[in-house]
Amino acid sequence: EPEPARARKKRSPPSFDAAALLRFGVMPGQTRDFNQPLAFGFGLAMSVHPWRRGRGHFGFAFFGGHIRAPQLLRLADASEPDGPRNPRWQTVSHTDFALGFSLRGDLDRVVLGLELGGGLAVSQFVRPTEARVGGDQRYEGFDPTLRVRSSIGIPIRGQHGLVVGAAFTKIFSGTLVPVDPTADPDDPNTLSSYPFDMFAELDFGYQARF
Secondary structure, three states, rough: OOOOOOOOOOOOOOOOEEEEEEEEEOOOOOHHHHOOOOEEEEEEEEEEEEEEEEEEEEEEEEEEEEEEEEEEEEEEOOOOOOOEEEEOOOOOEEEEEEEEEEEEOOOOOEEEEEEEEEEEEEEEEOOOOOOOOOEEEEEEEEEEEEEEEEEEEEEEEEEEEEEEEEEEEEOOOOOOOOOOOOOOOOOOOOOEEOOEHHHHHHHEEEEOOO
């Protein structure tokens, strides 16, 4: 059969990224009304890029992970206010998921990434109010989020290497909590705030590209 006058350009296959991450963050904003802001956790980032133009790869990204900010309190028993104080942990934590758009740039020695998307944060605030276990105040939230992340991948061997990233997540929370644990939440004069607000983070880990 005769060959076509113009050969069809071969389409490049999609590219994939997957990374296992350690997360180190800070929870600014209204979370600081309740808890110390330093946080840590872990995460998984994946992306697929069906379209390419030069060294740019365009596609979609998924992220899922957990991050928490613990704070050690020392509380006395209600029956012995001047007695020994027992250690109790107070925590603000988020299990967050996000879907969005991804841009990857393959340079000579590094791989640049940018992700923008939205998702869901399953959040929890646990506030001990006394020395015994079981008397804690617990607040939960299931809230939409907006997340942006940039990253630098450093190949070590073939398509495998290290990745370092920075991300910011805004939580649109409706969980309003009294700042004073002894205050009446139904009193209109009670000062309240949102423990699930926002967090920024640095992450690093292992990344594979295909």
